[in-house]
Amino acid sequence: MTSPTSRTTPPARAVRTPGGLSVRVEPRAALAVVLLALVTLAAGVVVMGSGDFPMAPGDVVATLLGDGTAAQEFIVRDLRLPRVLVAILVGAALGVGGAAFQSISRNPLGSPDVLGFGQGATVGALGVIVLFHGDSTAVAAGAVVGGMATGALVYLLAWKRGVHGFRLVLVGIGIAAMLTAIIHYLLTLANLVDATRATLWMTGSLDGRDWAQFWPLLAVCAVLVPLTLVYGRPLRMLEMGDDAAYALGVKVERTRVVLMASAVLLVSVATAAAGPVAFISLSAPQLARRLTRSPGPNLAASALMGSSVLLVADWTATNAFADRQLPVGVVTGVVGGVYLLWLLVTERKAGRI
Numbered sequence: 001m002t003s004p005t006s007r008t009t010p011p012a013r014a015v016r017t018p019g020g021l022s023v024r025v026e027p028r029a030a031l032a033v034v035l036l037a038l039v040t041l042a043a044g045v046v047v048m049g050s051g052d053f054p055m056a057p058g059d060v061v062a063t064l065l066g067d068g069t070a071a072q073e074f075i076v077r078d079l080r081l082p083r084v085l086v087a088i089l090v091g092a093a094l095g096v097g098g099a100a101f102q103s104i105s106r107n108p109l110g111s112p113d114v115l116g117f118g119q120g121a122t123v124g125a126l127g128v129i130v131l132f133h134g135d136s137t138a139v140a141a142g143a144v145v146g147g148m149a150t151g152a153l154v155y156l157l158a159w160k161r162g163v164h165g166f167r168l169v170l171v172g173i174g175i176a177a178m179l180t181a182i183i184h185y186l187l188t189l190a191n192l193v194d195a196t197r198a199t200l201w202m203t204g205s206l207d208g209r210d211w212a213q214f215w216p217l218l219a220v221c222a223v224l225v226p227l228t229l230v231y232g233r234p235l236r237m238l239e240m241g242d243d244a245a246y247a248l249g250v251k252v253e254r255t256r257v258v259l260m261a262s263a264v265l266l267v268s269v270a271t272a273a274a275g276p277v278a279f280i281s282l283s284a285p286q287l288a289r290r291l292t293r294s295p296g297p298n299l300a301a302s303a304l305m306g307s308s309v310l311l312v313a314d315w316t317a318t319n320a321f322a323d324r325q326l327p328v329g330v331v332t333g334v335v336g337g338v339y340l341l342w343l344l345v346t347e348r349k350a351g352r353i
Helices: 027-049 057-064 070-105 117-132 136-158 165-189 192-203 211-230 232-238 242-247 252-274 280-292 299-319 328-349
Strands: 013-016 022-025
Touching (some): 027 057, 027 299, 057 070, 070 211, 070 232, 070 252, 070 299, 117 136, 117 165, 117 252, 136 165, 136 252, 192 328, 211 232, 211 252, 232 252
Antiparallel strands (some): 013 022
16 A cells, blocks of 8 residues: 655654543644644635635635624525535545545555445435435435445455455455446436436535535534544554454454444445545545655544545636536546546556556
């Protein structure tokens, strides 16, 4: 797995808390997390200030603090704030899910985009749209069920006295190919209205996102993101291989099951909220590693990187093409595809694939 490091990276420091707990802190990684948090906040303010009714960043902040006009309050708090918050949570969920799977598989290509979980969520959502003509709530539930079912199937097929990274990636690629075929088949069954609705959902978009998508997403992230962070140290041990992790006292299979289930659910819920936003889960963990120059999954940095990348992509999709607004999934798909090609070339030159 790619893990760029620098000889000049400051050594990690042990910080002892008042309760006597010793915490290992890497200065560069901690600084990167702080900077990414600031970038995410700044990008959120800029996105809330853009649109048909543009606002200066200072006016956006003033409105959020309760000093705006009635029109500004409505535009910022009721229309744009929930969309930005959904983007932050979706990006964080995809970033954490991608980082967990890349560490579990010990492969930079071991991303939910590649392993078929996004395709599984898409099959679930399209099944509800095409076969049952369900509403948005039913579509979201179908996406979650489809993603979780795909995760269980990949795990069972990859199991052979444990789940190993190379086999997990191969099984995931095969499942993704089959699910893609099912997606195309479902589209052939749809009438014109359902086919249009399904196609729009499949592009991945933040348009029209409001508090109805935010609160369920917040509830899931509030539970699963901290849970995944708690398993950060065992996950780092898993990157060294099962034998080394066993020797260091890690309960390997239980840790792997908990992390895989959490990551699959995070990705599924994010897909249910915004549609299949491509390549965030692939690129965010890798970009976070290059920024922190720190070994391990870099879960916090990956979460914030996912949020900031998705916000920047949303601003680009909304403002960079004159009067035409693109779904954010189109922008992330194009940029992510270029990044994937670069990653494949880099891995091939390094002799890892």
